Amino acid sequence: MVKRTERPKVALDSLGCKLNQAEIQSLSRQLAEAGYRLVAPTDKADIYILNTCTVTHVADRKSRHMLRLARRRNPAARLVAIGCYAERSPQELARIEGVDLVLGNDQKWHLLKLLEDADNLSRLSAGTSLALLEKNRRTRAFLKVQDGCRNFCAYCIVPLVRSREEIVPVKKVVALVGGLVANGYQEVVLTGTEIGTYNRDGVNLKGLLERVLSETAVARLRLSSLQPPEISSELIGLWRNPRLCPHFHLSLQSGSDAVLGRMKRRYTSADYKGVVALIRDSVPDVAITTDVIVGFPDETEAEFQETYDFCRQIQFARIHVFPYSPRPGTAAATMPQQVSEIVKKQRSQQMLALAKESAQSFQQGFLGKTTNVLWEQKAGGVWSGLTGNYIKVYTRSNKSLTNQLLPVRLVKLYRDGIWGEF
Ligand code: SF4
Incomplete structure (x- = not known):
């Protein structure tokens, strides 16, 4: 030793x-x-x-x-x-x-x-x-409250490598969040492979959030990825509390019901749209972000177009685009009609262009407004941080802004986000 x-x-x-x-x-x-x-x-x-x-x-x-x-x-x-x-x-x-x-x-x-x-x-x-x-201290902490998944979506390797479900008890989550707050963290992001299925000792995700909000002083609480079936109006009701970030990452993967079926996802595009409407009706200024897979086995041009049109309609604040890649051991890896790499690349590029357009149109809606930003770091003389609804904001300041939650006026689009002025 x-x-x-x-x-x-x-x-x-x-x-x-x-x-x-x-x-x-x-x-x-x-x-x-x-x-x-x-x-x-x-x-x-x-x-x-x-x-x-x-x-x-x-x-x-x-x-x-x-x-x-x-x-x-x-x-x-x-x-x-x-x-x-x-x-x-x-x-x-x-x-x-x-x-x-x-x-x-x-x-x-x-x-x-x-x-x-x-x-x-x-x-x-x-x-x-x-x-x-x-120097390396973060302003946002990521806290795992659940691990493991048994959904076996056809493309996903996770259930094969994280098959055992583990759920952190509510008391422990509350204590950990309290500890992070005591150590200066302003924002805590609760994560898991399937956080929407959180259920421990009779407490579900809604109960967990209520406990964390009432028993800790965390300034901002954000959730990682959720799926449409996990969202109810009771859960959304909690967002009346401004400490919950108005940001939902709802994994879509495809806007075509036929592809969703082959992927073995547990919702349809109509379910998805319904949940988005519910969230937007209840949470002002909310950002809905998502993941999309292009080139899933046997995805036809028409099916891709359905996804593209669906994404255009929803107007996501951010889209992460993944060209499908077969993972050995998963159901999709052995599906016979694999899409060629050239087609996947073309579809990715189309979807990425839409993602950029969609993000900018979301950001544009906030120009001229003043909002709180949790400032994180300075690079090349420019500070950057995040709003509650996950817009990256940049500014210049001679003062140290690290880990400060400060209001800033959003003045123009800049890089992948918005330029702010104090
Ligand atoms: S994509 Fe998500 S829900 Fe589906 S198997 Fe993977 S971890 Fe589970």
């Missing part, structure tokens, strides 16, 4: 969903509490830990690339790959030069113990100060 003063520098990073970000934050806290010195993933570290993603082959490639980058940053560093890709194909990751440890989704929670047990950690050098911890 190494002495506390000799603790190595650790850089943690994650790819993929908000759940992965929540997990990496939780591991960061564990390691910091154990005395490890946290540094940014772009810094030279003694140990690099990457929470990988395997949702598409692009995510696989990014995971491998980031591990190789870490290796280049410090060839002597230990590389640890954890998470969904590590669960799906540990051998593939172990083959990457320099990767010392590969841990799947269950084993990764033993990481601290495994690092503690590594008797040669003492050879790792001591280095920069704890100030880096402060």
